[in-house]
Amino acid sequence: MKKQQPKFLAISEDIIAKIASGELQPGDKVPSENEIIHSYRVSNTTARKSLLEIELKGWGRRIKGKGTFVVNRTRDHQxxxxxxxxxxxxxxxxxxxxxxxxxxxxxxxxxxxxxxxxxxxxxxxxxxxxxxxxxxxxxxxxxxxxxxxxxxxxxxxxxxxxxxxxxxxxxxxxxxxxxxxxxxxxxxxxxxxxxxxxxxxxxxxxxxxxxxxxxxxxxxxxxxxxxxxxxxxxxxxxxxxxxxxxxxx
Known part of the structure; x- marks a missing residue:
């Protein structure tokens, strides 16, 4: 039986997919911890781990007191x-x-x-x-x-x-x-x-x-x-x- 994917991974992949598709652009703020909690109906621990996963995979950057933002990944810094x-x-x-x-x-x-x-x-x-x-x-x-x-x-x-x-x-x-x-x-x-x-x-x-x-x-x-x-x-x-x-x- 296939092991179910952790919820925080599923959430982070969903948000990363929005970044990759262009729905979220470089510099845009990704959903906050509270927004993830309400949208996906998860705990604050799961929401926090989702945001950390996005940052660890290089798609986002957390700025203290402001939130997590989409990182510019273009090679030519356009x-x-x-x-x-x-x-x-x-x-x-x-x-x-x-x-x-x-x-x-x-x-x-x-x-x-x-x-x-x-x-x-x-x-x-x-x-x-x-x-x-x-x-x-x-x-x-x-x-x-x-x-x-x-x-x-x-x-x-x-x-x-x-x-x-x-x-x-x-x-x-x-x-x-x-x-x-x-x-x-x-x-x-x-x-x-x-x-x-x-x-x-x-x-x-x-x-x-x-x-x-x-x-x-x-x-x-x-x-x-x-x-x-x-x-x-x-x-x-x-x-x-x-x-x-x-x-x-």
Whole structure:
């Protein structure tokens, strides 16, 4: 008679199958211990062993106080980012990389206050931040590879003293949790270009031309006020972008 498989193995294999199929993407949070307990009707010991098994097999990584996240297992370290996802935007760059098993590192090139505001055109629409603006230009690394050249402009009228906050934190979370702003919309456009070695705006230090994605985005709060404008370069050989659509039913 065939010995029955332990319950924790069956649960871990079920979750791993969801990761392998793409239902759960790198950086996504896998079901928590409590969610496993309620979904599979098992004890907390079985749920804990299931999560440990996922981690031991290299499919997940536990971050203390946050949960277990799907690890990026692609050989070329290609990262998937989702446009149109508030959840993905809320998580932030550093937290996303940590969840995928990378070590994030930031180098700040510029952190200054502009007194005269800033504007940007995204998808034919103008977005304006009036008054004082915090400009942050930083290079974002995964392990030792520069992945993103990021410039953000943040309204100091809506977020006073945010310039005193570490750039490693998710600004989106700060807008919601510290400044109690109601985010109503995130406007984003994605374009592509080739960045030549030696170009003034090439901080990737490559000897050959590289493809880049250019992301322009604006975060809008209740009442139509713009809290953030961003323009960033992503390495085209290190990223894939997915899009979430919300069709009207």
């Amino acid at each position: 990262l998937l980012r989702v446009l149109g996802s508030i959840g993905s935007t809320r998580r932030g760059f550093n937290e996303s990389l940590e969840a995928e098993g990378f070590t994030p590192r930031n180098i700040i090139l510029e952190k200054t206050v502009l007194q005269d505001g800033i504007s940007s055109e995204i998808n034919g629409q103008h977005f304006i931040i009036q008054g004082s603006v915090l400009k942050i230009h930083q290079l974002r690394y995964a392990d030792d590879v520069l992945m993103k050249d990021e410039v953000k402009y943040i309204s100091l009228e809506l977020c006073p003293k945010i310039h005193m906050t570490s750039t490693e934190k998710s600004y989106f979370k700060l807008y919601e949790d510290e400044y109690y702003l109601k985010i109503t919309d995130v406007k984003q456009t994605l374009s592509a270009d080739i960045l030549q070695p030696g170009a003034p705006d090439n901080n990737f230090d490559t000897r050959e031309p590289i493809p880049i994605f250019i992301l322009d985005s604006s975060i809008v709060t209740k009442g139509g006020k713009v809290v953030e404008i961003e323009r960033s370069y992503y390495r085209g050989d290190k990223y894939k972008f997915a899009i979430i659509a919300h069709p009207e039913l």
